[in-house]
Amino acid sequence: MMSVVRSSVLTLLIAILLGGAARAGDEAKCTIATKPENEVGKACASGGRPAAKKDMKEMVKKAKANGQKFTCEGCHKDLDTYALTKSAREDFKKLVAAQTKG
Numbered sequence: 700m701m702s703v704v705r706s707s708v709l710t711l712l713i714a715i716l717l718g719g720a721a722r723a724g725d726e727a728k729c730t731i732a733t734k735p736e737n738e739v740g741k742a743c744a745s746g747g748r749p750a751a752k753k754d755m756k757e758m759v760k761k762a763k764a765n766g767q768k769f770t771c772e773g774c775h776k777d778l779d780t781y782a783l784t785k786s787a788r789e790d791f792k793k794l795v796a797a798q799t800k801g
Contacts, residue, residue: 731781737795748781762797769794 729743729751742754759769771778774787774794784790 731783758794758798762794765797765800767793767797769797 727747727749729748732740732743732751735741735744739751739754739758742750746753755771759771762769769790774784774790775781776784
């Protein structure tokens, strides 16, 4: 009887751990910049959301150094899912243009 309980508990623990690992992998998967058409898309393809986030933060920093102001919240209405605002795609084009002093 104890071995049945132990194997059931072990099976449950393995399922929980594997399920958590699968969700963690999904969280790192890009859902917006899915094509490597620009630097953010290339970052997504090579390193998932963490790489895209890092790249986007660098772009915002560079735009700021060039006299432009951008924020994460300006394009993303939800920073957990990275859902876009209505103007996000147009604002992204402006962010790309702000990478050089003009």
